[in-house]
Amino acid sequence: AQSVTQPDIHITVSEGASLELRCNYSYGATPYLFWYVQSPGQGLQLLLKYFSGDTLVQGIKGFEAEFKRSQSSFNLRKPSVHWSDAAEYFCAVGPGTASKLTFGTGTRLQVTL
Amino acid sequence: SQTIHQWPATLVQPVGSPLSLECTVEGTSNPNLYWYRQAAGRGLQLLFYSVGIGQISSEVPQNLSASRPQDRQFILSSKKLLLSDSGFYLCAWRTSGSGYEQYFGPGTRLTVT
Numbered sequence: 001a002q003s004v005t006q007p008d009i010h011i012t013v014s015e016g017a018s019l020e021l022r023c024n025y026s027y028g029a030t031p032y033l034f035w036y037v038q039s040p041g042q043g044l045q046l047l048l049k050y051f052s053g054d055t056l057v058q059g060i061k062g063f064e065a066e067f068k069r070s071q072s073s074f075n076l077r078k079p080s081v082h083w084s085d086a087a088e089y090f091c092a093v094g095p096g097t098a099s100k101l102t103f104g105t106g107t108r109l110q111v112t113l
Numbered sequence: 114s115q116t117i118h119q120w121p122a123t124l125v126q127p128v129g130s131p132l133s134l135e136c137t138v139e140g141t142s143n144p145n146l147y148w149y150r151q152a153a154g155r156g157l158q159l160l161f162y163s164v165g166i167g168q169i170s171s172e173v174p175q176n177l178s179a180s181r182p183q184d185r186q187f188i189l190s191s192k193k194l195l196l197s198d199s200g201f202y203l204c205a206w207r208t209s210g211s212g213y214e215q216y217f218g219p220g221t222r223l224t225v226t
Binding site: 041046051 | 125140145147155156157159162164170201203205207209212213214215216217218222
């Protein structure tokens with residue numbers, strides 16, 4: 001069965017510092033991988049996705065993620081965090097039955113000024 | 114472009130009362146549709162998904178039900194709400210036959226009192 005682990009429940013970084021959010025997955029074939037962001041009280045917004053090809057993918061809002069098959073990881077990075085990046089971030093893997101996605105439990109990012 | 118709407122945005126209901134949450138998608142046809150729930154501080158729990166009109170699959174046995182009366186309409190219902198039904202309900206869609214990314218609506222905050 002597919003699964004996603006986001007080992008960090010809560011991360012705090014200073015504005016302007018770099019960011020890396022970890023995501024490890026378990027999947028029986030080549031995975032489709034996603035990162036989503038959720039601001040308080042809102043729906044999830046797709047940041048980026050990986051299907052195949054270049055293992056470093058660029059997304060919106062200056063985020064990027066790197067797929068490492070040998071480590072079963074898909075970590076999200078940003079070189080310089082802005083206060084508006086404070087939110088919850090979810091990693092997801094698929095597809096499962098009926099094209100379902102499996103989501104991690106999320107990492108809450110706090111940005112200090 | 115595609116948009117997804119959820120109605121209502123916020124709802125406060127007493128225990129034992131009925132529930133009806135609506136989700137509609139515009140700008141696409143024959144989407145796969147999903148209902149998720151987020152309890153406070155928790156990740157996403159998939160409740161139902163649908164691959165077509167009248168086709169509903171349940172992920173978690175509970176007192177909720179879902180229906181898809183039209184191609185782009187997905188309804189979440191309950192005959193009698195429980196306190197444990199409180200949470201943030203998210204509807205999502207994806208285009209069948211393409212990439213597996215899902216797009217989320219703005220959510221409905223349900224408080225059962």
